[in-house]
Amino acid sequence: MRRKKIYEGKAKVLFEGPEPGTLVQYFKDDATAFNNQKHGLIAGKGVLNNRISEYLMQKLEEIGIPTHFVRRLNMREQLIREVEIIPLEVIVRNVAAGSISKRLGIEEGTILPRAIVEYCLKDDALGDPMVTEEHIAAFGWASPQDLDEILQLTLRINDFLNGLFLGIGLKLVDFKLEFGRLWEDDQMRIVLADEISPDSCRLWDVATSEKMDKDRFRRDLGNVEEAYQEVARRLGVLPEAGPVDIKPPRVMQ
Template sequence: MARRKKIYEGKAKILYEGPEPGTLVQYFKDDATAFNAEKKDVIEGKGVLNNRLSEYFMLGLNNIGVPTHFLRRINMREQLIRSCEIIPLEVIVRNFAAGSISKRLGIEEGTQLPRPIIEFSYKDDSLGDPLVPEEYITAFGWASQQDLDDIVSIAIRVNDYLSGVMYGVGIKLIDFKIEIGRIYDGDFMRLVVADEISPDSCRLWDIKTGEKLDKDVFRRDLGNLTDAYTEVARRLGVMPSNVTPATKPTLIN
């Protein structure tokens, strides 16, 4: 697809004008960032893997009735998505303690939480994406109380789906974050899962060994990030089982 007008460039993706009104082309970069872009690198093949994995998860959600912005994959690095108004929140769902919640509350990483915990952070890198309570969200008009109720319902369904899919291939879903967008059709508005779902936005541990298969490999210098993401793709059937992980992974349609 010929390049069109660039709409937005983030840390891991670029959005271009789509071929039809109400659409965008989402391009996945190889850039890896952590700690609000304080740590950066280019990991060859990462964008290809995240494009294919996000397609897998978004299609799965669409198939069970959870609406997403995803329309179709265009090529190895691009997908066609619906244009939507992004709510300025990251919706974080935690099943086990890890990362910031372990530091904040002194809970050992890997501890199963009493129930899935949903947190919200305000999307602003310059502020470090601070956690915000629901009171702030409604007071500042980022989302209504009805929106929040619907977002929580969506987050729970996404968690159920992802947890089951991952458990089936021997992976424990520690936590994940999603973004939610608004799509308007005349006077009708609906909420959809937007952005991406990939090992960039999830914590994934091997059930038996505890090996990390997510961006913590990059954050904590635990090994080769492409190998970790390739292993997730292989287990999910996104890659053939006889393919040896490489810097330029071979993927199947």
């Protein structure tokens, strides 16, 4: 099938959807780290992330979190609503790890006194720099009202996912969210966009503190595919046939 490509990112491709206001989100096996300085392939990652993100988006919808997700189409693709992406990465930290440990000298694994929410500008060329609410308001990336709504949604998502992952023996160390503006009949609402998967979350085994996420790729720890499969297995969404490959649709010239 030939489809018009709208956008290609590091881990996903967006194609024109079957009806107005929709897109098809295709999950790739590509893995990147350190702002694309490190690149590789994780066999079956796209299949697993598609299933994991579908499951988590549906669970969040059930508690009233609006998302761009419509339905899964096949092993690697989802139908999503087209949204105007807000150019911010919203990072939630429950446990010190990664950049916050380096920046502030906090030992990795330290439980933070409260969930810390950080904002980064989505700009690969600049290395996704951290920004403050002052920057966001001054440069018009989001209005104060948008930001209030984003923060409220983010804290609710964190509470819910913390409990969900704890129930399957995983600690939600930190994670990244993206939001978009959904326009319907001249009405705008903020919705959760992008994906939630081991690509965008740090997940540690509660008993062993073993890393079950993309840090296994970042830090050359090995068994990356197995870690993603284990997260999917614990969530109960491991594909029956295993990570079967599906070729991307041919792109219209």
